[in-house]
Amino acid sequence: MGERIGIEVSQAIAEAAMLSNVDVIAAYPITPQTHIVEHLAELVASGELDAEYIPVESEHSAMSACLGAVATGARTFTATAGQGLELMHEVLYVASSMRLPVIMSVANRALSGPLNVWGDQSDLMSVRDTGWIQIVAANGQEAVDNVICAFAIGEDRRVLLPVMVHVDGFYLTHVIEPVIMPDREEVDRFIPPYDYPLPLDTEKPVTMGAFAPPVLYPEAKKAQDVNLRGSMPVILEHWDRFGKAFGRQYGPLEHYRSEGAKTLLLTMGSIGDTASAAVDKMRDEGKDVGLVQLRLWRPFPFAEFRNAVRDADLLVVVDRAISFGGPGGPFCSEVRAALYDEEKRPKVTGFIAGLGGRDITVAGFEDMVARGIEIAETGTDQEYEIYGVRE
Amino acid sequence: MQNYSVYASRLIPKREPFAPGHRACIGCGEALAVRLACKALPQNVIIANATGCMEVVSSQFPMTAWRMPWIHTLFENTAAVASGVESALKVMARKGVRPDTGTKVVAMAGDGGTSDIGIQALSGALERGHDFLYICFDNEAYMNTGIQRSSATPFGASTTTSPAGKMSIGQKTWKKNVPAIAAAHDIPYVATASHSYPFDLMAKVAKGVAMPGPAYIHIHSVCPTGWRSAPDLSVRLGRLAVQTGVFPLYEIENGRYKLSMELPEMKPVQDYLKLQGRFRHLTEDTIREIQQRVVEEYEKIKEKAQ
Numbered sequence: 001m002g003e004r005i006g007i008e009v010s011q012a013i014a015e016a017a018m019l020s021n022v023d024v025i026a027a028y029p030i031t032p033q034t035h036i037v038e039h040l041a042e043l044v045a046s047g048e049l050d051a052e053y054i055p056v057e058s059e060h061s062a063m064s065a066c067l068g069a070v071a072t073g074a075r076t077f078t079a080t081a082g083q084g085l086e087l088m089h090e091v092l093y094v095a096s097s098m099r100l101p102v103i104m105s106v107a108n109r110a111l112s113g114p115l116n117v118w119g120d121q122s123d124l125m126s127v128r129d130t131g132w133i134q135i136v137a138a139n140g141q142e143a144v145d146n147v148i149c150a151f152a153i154g155e156d157r158r159v160l161l162p163v164m165v166h167v168d169g170f171y172l173t174h175v176i177e178p179v180i181m182p183d184r185e186e187v188d189r190f191i192p193p194y195d196y197p198l199p200l201d202t203e204k205p206v207t208m209g210a211f212a213p214p215v216l217y218p219e220a221k222k223a224q225d226v227n228l229r230g231s232m233p234v235i236l237e238h239w240d241r242f243g244k245a246f247g248r249q250y251g252p253l254e255h256y257r258s259e260g261a262k263t264l265l266l267t268m269g270s271i272g273d274t275a276s277a278a279v280d281k282m283r284d285e286g287k288d289v290g291l292v293q294l295r296l297w298r299p300f301p302f303a304e305f306r307n308a309v310r311d312a313d314l315l316v317v318v319d320r321a322i323s324f325g326g327p328g329g330p331f332c333s334e335v336r337a338a339l340y341d342e343e344k345r346p347k348v349t350g351f352i353a354g355l356g357g358r359d360i361t362v363a364g365f366e367d368m369v370a371r372g373i374e375i376a377e378t379g380t381d382q383e384y385e386i387y388g389v390r391e
Numbered sequence: 392m393q394n395y396s397v398y399a400s401r402l403i404p405k406r407e408p409f410a411p412g413h414r415a416c417i418g419c420g421e422a423l424a425v426r427l428a429c430k431a432l433p434q435n436v437i438i439a440n441a442t443g444c445m446e447v448v449s450s451q452f453p454m455t456a457w458r459m460p461w462i463h464t465l466f467e468n469t470a471a472v473a474s475g476v477e478s479a480l481k482v483m484a485r486k487g488v489r490p491d492t493g494t495k496v497v498a499m500a501g502d503g504g505t506s507d508i509g510i511q512a513l514s515g516a517l518e519r520g521h522d523f524l525y526i527c528f529d530n531e532a533y534m535n536t537g538i539q540r541s542s543a544t545p546f547g548a549s550t551t552t553s554p555a556g557k558m559s560i561g562q563k564t565w566k567k568n569v570p571a572i573a574a575a576h577d578i579p580y581v582a583t584a585s586h587s588y589p590f591d592l593m594a595k596v597a598k599g600v601a602m603p604g605p606a607y608i609h610i611h612s613v614c615p616t617g618w619r620s621a622p623d624l625s626v627r628l629g630r631l632a633v634q635t636g637v638f639p640l641y642e643i644e645n646g647r648y649k650l651s652m653e654l655p656e657m658k659p660v661q662d663y664l665k666l667q668g669r670f671r672h673l674t675e676d677t678i679r680e681i682q683q684r685v686v687e688e689y690e691k692i693k694e695k696a697q
Binding site (some may be wrong): 023024026048051052054055056057058060061062064065066067068069070071072074075076090091094098195200201202204206207208209210211212213216220382 | 435451481493512514
């Protein structure tokens, strides 16, 4: 059994990649991801991790080098954030469509301009449709465990998809948390060796990345979608295996005092911890409020989600990204879309908060819940509200 | 070279790793260059190919012209993909995951994918010292997208984005010197080649791929479609480019320049230009300007080669 230690979450993520026996790391520095790739470089330099570390000249090349490495049959890891993820953007689609299971942690960060290196989930939302499996960690332990799970899930022959593990920049990457680091042998037992079905191999030449004209492209895209949706049971299976092996069970959603609650806060990522403190306070004051955190962003867990909010009257959804001029924060839009066809559905109110590293406090969650209840009672002509901004 | 076919059967390997049946245009010099390059490569090679003419003509799913392991992902990242392949081979051999078969990595891209959009990835891969060969097949414009100018398009050439007109002579800039940029990375081997000198081309490819560390070969590839030249003149045009000094053949081995063939007498550039519609609009003054520049550039290389 692993030992509980105090460790910076970035370092812990790097060590999780090391425990997963990664072969190739291609990375480019960007705040707030740097501590992850710095620590990986240290681990390679000290000999603790036998891997090729490619200090590429951009994130575009980081992801491109990862594609080459995974396609050749090597277990591959990278990390990025914000602008770096944007620069990788087109390569991300290729990773998923070519079924190349690159594993990447993203230290979620705001997008320029104005330049802002602090945390929000604008980058996460911008890669929503890239076809990656996307897991959002709420704390350091989840980040470590899900980096390990990501290798098992992504490399599973029934899946063969790249996986992103999202970790809030600074809020998680730069804090020291108590984390149980698994033993190397335990992780070895948990993740089978990477065995890509048709790698680039001179013994058996394959053509990878052939182009598809209109007569074939839609079929290729449907196959990809079927594959991503179909990964859900395999993801759950690996989480269950992980739970049995390590004693920590994960699922697509996390519930906190949500049973029978009439009002539910919905969050993704590290703000869930603050939200749970707010729920405690409101519960103490006799308010009927609970919390549901989304962990699996793609594939979206529709059934589990609908079930989780079935008995609520009101959902207060907190987004940390804007869809400018759109129907609300991207998370809230999806929540609304997921519920639209339900016969009995709760009212949904959307708030955008915590952009560019602006803290969301316990009082902030209380305010948003109060305002959500007010909107539910009196109505509003706005699709969403941006919370806590000086006018 | 009159009896090329007689010699070729003995001197050029029969195997066709780049299989016939692809969809390149009639008279495509680039397809010829790729074919010759592939013949010169050892059998244990993995190819990373950029988006471009050669990718499009050779890999329409479910068909392929590649009898070697081949990967295409995007336009500008070929050198980075090759970096990943090379690193994977290295670490897997070291860790015993896959036996070390001495597999070589070759990146292939056009002039746009090399001199413009892919130059950052190329520079990064050369600087990091990966053991791979990068071949640029230079047909002097974005032919796949419809003959748009690149930084490798020669001065005066009319393309769809540098059209000749009352206010324009066509391409206003001189061809970017990518071999010199590659050489500035202090890599062990840089060379230029032409499909019209097949033995020279193949010898250079064989040398570049065998060389430990990064190697760069820039192959001048005639494009009848984009150059507005007769398809049956491609080989002759490739030779004229060399014989006029427009595209000198040389090697830079560990920093030392060596001319691959001396030109005791340079043919006038007009001999080369007049066979191509892309230069049809040039005035005598402009041709003189080009002639002067060609001589100057050739002299520079000659000087470096001494």
